[in-house]
Amino acid sequence: xxxxxxxxxxxxxxxxxxxxxxxxxxxxxxxxxxxxxxxxxxxxxxxxxxxxxxxxxxxxxxxxxxxxxxxxxxxxxxxxxxxxxxxxxxxxxxxxxxxxxxxxxxxxxxxxxxxxxxxxxxxxxxxxxxxxxxxxxxxxxxxxxxxxxxxxxxxxxxxxxxxxxxxxxxxxxxxxxxxxxxxxxxxxxxxxxxxxxxxxxxxxxxxxxxxxxxxxxxxxxxxxxxxxxxxxxxxxxxxxxxxxxxxxxxxxxxxxxxxxxxxxxxxxxxxxxxxxxxxxxxxxxxxxxxxxxxxxxxxxxxxxxxxxxxxxxxxxxxxxxxxxxxxxxxxxxxxxxxxxxxxxxxxxxxxxxxxxxxxxxxxxxxxxxxxxxxxxxxxxxxxxxxxxxxxxxxxxxxxxxxxxxxxxxxxxxxxxxxxxxxxxxxxxxxxxxxxxxx
Amino acid sequence: xxxxxxxxxxxxxxxxxxxxxxxxxxxxxxxxxxxxxxxxxxxxxxxxxxxxxxxxxxxxxxxxxxxxxxxxxxxxxxxxxxxxxxxxxxxxxxxxxxxxxxxxxxxxxxxxxxxxxxxxxxxxxxxxxxxxxxxxxxxxxxxxxxxxxxxxxxxxxxxxxxxxxxxxxxxxxxxxxxxxxxxxxxxxxxxxxxxxxxxxxxxxxxxxxxxxxxxxxxxxxxxxxxxxxxxxxxxxxxxxxxxxxxxxxxxxxxxxxxxxxxxxxxxxxxxxxxxxxxxxxxxxxxxxxxxxxxxxxxxxxxxxxxxxxxxxxxxxxxxxxxxxxxxxxxxxxxxxxxxxxxxxxxxxxxxxxxxxxxxxxxxxxxxxxxxxxxxxxxxxxxxxxxxxxxxxxxx
Numbered sequence: 001x002x003x004x005x006x007x008x009x010x011x012x013x014x015x016x017x018x019x020x021x022x023x024x025x026x027x028x029x030x031x032x033x034x035x036x037x038x039x040x041x042x043x044x045x046x047x048x049x050x051x052x053x054x055x056x057x058x059x060x061x062x063x064x065x066x067x068x069x070x071x072x073x074x075x076x077x078x079x080x081x082x083x084x085x086x087x088x089x090x091x092x093x094x095x096x097x098x099x100x101x102x103x104x105x106x107x108x109x110x111x112x113x114x115x116x117x118x119x120x121x122x123x124x125x126x127x128x129x130x131x132x133x134x135x136x137x138x139x140x141x142x143x144x145x146x147x148x149x150x151x152x153x154x155x156x157x158x159x160x161x162x163x164x165x166x167x168x169x170x171x172x173x174x175x176x177x178x179x180x181x182x183x184x185x186x187x188x189x190x191x192x193x194x195x196x197x198x199x200x201x202x203x204x205x206x207x208x209x210x211x212x213x214x215x216x217x218x219x220x221x222x223x224x225x226x227x228x229x230x231x232x233x234x235x236x237x238x239x240x241x242x243x244x245x246x247x248x249x250x251x252x253x254x255x256x257x258x259x260x261x262x263x264x265x266x267x268x269x270x271x272x273x274x275x276x277x278x279x280x281x282x283x284x285x286x287x288x289x290x291x292x293x294x295x296x297x298x299x300x301x302x303x304x305x306x307x308x309x310x311x312x313x314x315x316x317x318x319x320x321x322x323x324x325x326x327x328x329x330x331x332x333x334x335x336x337x338x339x340x341x342x343x344x345x346x347x348x349x350x351x352x353x354x355x356x357x358x359x360x361x362x363x364x365x366x367x368x369x370x371x372x373x374x375x376x377x378x379x380x381x382x383x384x385x386x387x388x389x390x391x392x393x394x395x396x397x398x399x400x401x402x403x404x405x406x407x408x409x410x411x412x413x414x415x416x417x418x419x420x421x422x423x424x425x426x427x428x429x430x431x432x433x434x435x436x437x438x
Numbered sequence: 439x440x441x442x443x444x445x446x447x448x449x450x451x452x453x454x455x456x457x458x459x460x461x462x463x464x465x466x467x468x469x470x471x472x473x474x475x476x477x478x479x480x481x482x483x484x485x486x487x488x489x490x491x492x493x494x495x496x497x498x499x500x501x502x503x504x505x506x507x508x509x510x511x512x513x514x515x516x517x518x519x520x521x522x523x524x525x526x527x528x529x530x531x532x533x534x535x536x537x538x539x540x541x542x543x544x545x546x547x548x549x550x551x552x553x554x555x556x557x558x559x560x561x562x563x564x565x566x567x568x569x570x571x572x573x574x575x576x577x578x579x580x581x582x583x584x585x586x587x588x589x590x591x592x593x594x595x596x597x598x599x600x601x602x603x604x605x606x607x608x609x610x611x612x613x614x615x616x617x618x619x620x621x622x623x624x625x626x627x628x629x630x631x632x633x634x635x636x637x638x639x640x641x642x643x644x645x646x647x648x649x650x651x652x653x654x655x656x657x658x659x660x661x662x663x664x665x666x667x668x669x670x671x672x673x674x675x676x677x678x679x680x681x682x683x684x685x686x687x688x689x690x691x692x693x694x695x696x697x698x699x700x701x702x703x704x705x706x707x708x709x710x711x712x713x714x715x716x717x718x719x720x721x722x723x724x725x726x727x728x729x730x731x732x733x734x735x736x737x738x739x740x741x742x743x744x745x746x747x748x749x750x751x752x753x754x755x756x757x758x759x760x761x762x763x764x765x766x767x768x769x770x771x772x773x774x775x776x777x778x779x780x781x782x783x784x785x786x787x788x789x790x791x792x793x794x795x796x797x798x799x800x801x802x803x804x805x806x807x808x809x810x811x812x813x814x815x816x817x818x819x820x821x822x823x824x825x826x827x828x829x830x831x832x833x
Binding site: 006007008009010011012015040041066067068069070071072073074075076077079082085087088089097098099100101112123127129131232233 | 561562565566569574575576577578579580581582583584586587588590591592594595598641642643644645646647649652691692693694
């Protein structure tokens with residue numbers, strides 16, 4: 001995420017001492033030896049008497065909160081991963097006021113006049129920002145030596161499910177095998193903005209690390225699955241580089257995160273699934289929709305084309321003559337049944353049977369071994385990507401051979417070697433269960 | 439000022455809106471031609487053009503800086519041209535520059551245009567501009583400050599000091615939007631005025647600021663023609679006469695600005711501008727306040743002595759500032775109600791001052807408006823320029 005690097009302070013020759021000291025864990029205050037003034041922001045000459053006889057005194061690091069704000073939204077992308085964060089102005093005992101952040105505490109515990117103490121947060125190899133934590137240790141979330149360090153160049157975005165704003169991320173199901181990621185901007189019909197793109201990438205990468213999860217359900221809150229890019233993004237597309245980055249950074253990252261997620265990603269489509277929303281769906285492995293869902297790609301109505309994989313994945317999902325109609329027509333009223341007939345969807349459910357039918361599908365697939373689902377996804381992805389049949393068969397053969405000799409399968413087989421009949425009986429039982437569930 | 443110096447005699451405006459496909463020059467043509475026509479003069483009578491610097495639009499700013507407006511509009515009588523940038527206080531400085539042109543004899547009529555098209559600026563550039571404008575790159579920006587964030591901090595402190603409730607703060611937005619819905623040039627013209635509950639239930643952006651307490655960036659443009667007060671009187675046209683002015687500079691950044699300096703500055707500059715105009719605060723018919731976010735309004739109302747300390751929230755909540763109220767206030771709804779056009783809100787506010795005094799304010803017209811107080815403020819609240827305008831020249 002190098003494009004989201006945090007800004008470092010733009011220094012002046014007379015402020016370098018301050019930042020050197022901050023990197024060493026000291027908060028310095030500029031001091032005028034001529035008139036005794038403590039100065040902030042540091043200046044070239046004393047703003048009170050214009051003396052250049054300036055030096056530094058070390059602050060005791062104690063301060064009181066003058067005011068603060070919990071930042072929740074509408075910040076630059078480079079700070080989005082920090083949300084929510086607490087901006088504050090604090091009054092140091094040395095009589096100066098700083099803008100800073102309050103860290104290492106619950107925002108609800110912060111109050112005006114609360115005593116705070118300085119700590120330092122590394123933001124780059126050269127810079128550490130003075131930030132403040134509650135002086136009262138009982139209000140701190142972590143002891144200082146446990147606090148997260150270094151948010152520098154290779155730091156992650158800071159996104160976590162707890163601070164997602166545009167999606168919901170929940171794991172559950174039997175044995176924790178299902179993760180549900182819900183596009184959660186129902187008032188905007190789950191339109192995709194930059195924040196949502198970042199959060200989706202984070203969520204789909206995060207879920208890869210959970211070994212119990214075999215299935216990820218991608219769905220939308222409210223009346224729509226997703227209606228595509230948020231109009232708030234559109235003005236930025238007037239600029240060539242921004243437009244390319246929206247496609248090549250956010251767009252490609254999201255597609256890769258979904259398609260490359262090692263879980264089986266199941267799209268649950270209700271309401272409208274349009275433009276970029278349909279492209280999110282196209283990156284999924286299975287797609288189930290309600291009869292009342294409406295799908296389409298509308299980009300051509302603006303004189304452009306689907307840019308998050310639509311022109312690549314639609315022709316790979318159905319006969320090309322049908323895919324072309326979807327792209328060229330700009331229709332947004334394709335019914336789920338029409339799309340199914342054209343070859344796109346896995347299955348269409350009557351609206352009133354959607355939840356139960358979908359739950360049964362998920363339950364069944366989630367009951368399979370995650371490692372088998374992962375291998376299946378990988379093997380079939382290579383196959384549909386257009387390699388020759390012999391290569392596809394080799395990938396399949398070797399993939400299955402690997403699975404067969406995977407340690408947990410071998411542990412089961414150990415029991416069956418002694419009793420081949422038991423293997424047959426167990427297999428039959430599993431087959432029947434899958435039929436009933438699915 | 440010893441006597442009235444200048445008067446606004448012509449105004450032109452495009453409604454604030456979203457015009458990504460409209461060129462800035464198209465808007466400049468429309469507003470300037472409307473203002474010249476409204477003034478009842480010929481285009482070649484314009485002898486000076488002093489333009490409000492568009493923010494975050496370097497190309498158009500450069501074109502204007504290098505004298506394109508008189509050439510484009512064929513202002514054959516133009517003797518000189520310049521651009522003024524003091525953020526939201528730019529228009530006040532354009533008026534001062536126009537005053538200098540006029541008093542020095544350089545120009546009889548001066549055109550003051552403004553244009554902003556936010557919607558064609560790439561969103562990342564726009565966010566980046568507003569994250570840095572009036573925000574220090576060394577001591578504030580690295581912490582993730584935004585305009586909303588610094589105003590939110592001011593708001594929290596004001597609420598703490600004054601005891602103003604969240605409902606009272608939201609009622610400021612209600613008041614501003616009540617004017618905006620009556621304003622054909624507002625982005626919210628004819629739109630439902632949100633209730634206090636609706637404002638408080640909108641998403642939190644930077645606590646305690648909710649989404650509906652923040653500004654919507656918009657596109658717009660306006661232009662004014664000014665001349666000497668004497669000429670305006672001789673022409674016998676409806677005009678807004680500048681009667682008094684005073685100003686205070688505070689600081690470039692919110693971190694280094696004390697609340698005391700701001701409230702004292704509000705009070706003193708207002709007092710001095712009124713004295714300059716020889717008008718008492720009781721004579722003011724409209725308080726046309728431009729402070730961009732809600733919090734400045736009660737701070738100013740209290741500092742100027744228009745209500746008791748900590749009472750301003752109640753004045754807004756009780757509706758005294760609404761259309762028909764006893765204290766008509768910010769009659770285009772400030773940036774919250776009009777839509778934020780960068781430095782253009784100050785232009786829109788001056789145009790409104792003129793419109794009210796000319797009797798052209800339509801549904802918002804305050805009956806028999808004779809005196810209007812108007813302020814501007816630039817940057818993140820770096821200064822406060824107080825002016826008093828009248829329907830007639832000083833005797």
